[in-house]
């Protein structure tokens with residue numbers, strides 16, 4: 296007889312605790328993993344092991360609880376409800392497969408290669424502003440680098456004017472906050488306004504690209520066709536919105552954590568610096584594995600599930616922990632090591648798994664690789680210049696501030 300979930304004696308994880316981050320977060324997760332593969336959370340349970348994580352991400356008996364959030368927080372009309380209904384992460388089955396079929400070609404490894412020169416140009420312009428002619432320099436890395444870089448990239452991908460990157464960043468930030476319940480309750484009007492403003496903006500951009508197509512995502516989506524099927528304007532604008540809210544905070548946060556990890560470990564920076572082109576890819580993979588900025592992804596069960604002799608009732612909220620899963624089957628997995636044999640480690644679950652696997656994974660990887668190569672070619676020594684300010688691990692796990700000091704290499 297399977298055991299009902301409620302009969303299990305499980306430890307607890309309050310992942311909503313804003314003080315849970317940095318070393319304390321790592322220690323808490325290590326303790327939980329030592330206890331077993333499952334723990335309680337304020338809303339349901341969390342899965343702490345690779346195979347189980349993969350199961351709950353892939354099963355058709357679970358969905359992303361986006362519409363549950365709408366229901367719980369009485370989002371019953373208006374632009375935000377429209378956005379939630381159309382969000383690709385909230386769609387399932389044939390509807391979801393159709394959209395992915397039309398949008399995937401824009402984000403293949405080959406397709407994202409064409410954005411690398413623009414990424415390098417943005418890095419160079421940000422670098423010039425931050426560093427100037429000083430050989431010894433300091434900056435608050437999040438504000439100076441991590442924040443402007445992904446929004447400039449996404450503006451380019453969208454075909455938006457670069458001057459609009461700060462606006463896009465702000466919209467992305469507000470719309471993304473629908474996944475943060477206290478902010479959703481307190482700031483509903485501001486989030487609604489951001490969605491409405493973005494819809495107007497993207498609608499105008501769509502008209503402009505229809506009249507004058509370019510080499511950008513919107514032009515590509517206008518032309519996208521699969522078996523005679525095309526995207527409607529509403530679908531197209533919502534896909535662009537998903538790319539914007541999926542692609543800004545995430546890359547910003549992963550880049551900031553990666554620089555923090557390297558600044559805390561001078562020997563790893565020296566290794567990267569000795570071979571930037573050769574090691575940047577491995578450093579990105581190790582940072583994605585060791586400090587995923589999506590440490591938890593949520594699912595809600597749409598029917599009862601029996602797994603490992605446990606019965607999970609319908610409507611159970613299951614958090615899937617990529618942080619925990621990424622440590623399974625990795626020798627000395629709690630150590631950050633950019634020189635480890637990446638081929639021996641399983642792929643990280645940082646970008647999810649199954650049909651909702653991150654649409655922008657190739658773009659994010661390219662952005663992170665370009666940034667690390669660029670910085671390692673120019674920075675000789677790198678160190679923290681004060682304590683990083685961590686955000687919470689709920690949602691996108693970012694840094695509010697990362698003070699760094701560094702010396703510029705001769706050839707820089």
Ligand code: HEM
Nearest residue numbers: 383384541542545546549589592646647651653654655659
């Ligand atoms: C380091 C950077 C990033 C990380 C760690 C990340 C992580 C994730 C994860 C974990 C999911 C799956 C969520 C789930 O199944 O519940 C996801 C989905 C998604 N991501 Fe990313 N992401 C990143 C960057 C990007 C970028 C640059 C884009 C821009 C194209 C993007 C767009 C999306 C979209 C549209 C989805 C929904 C896919 C679907 O539902 O089919 N992400 N991402």
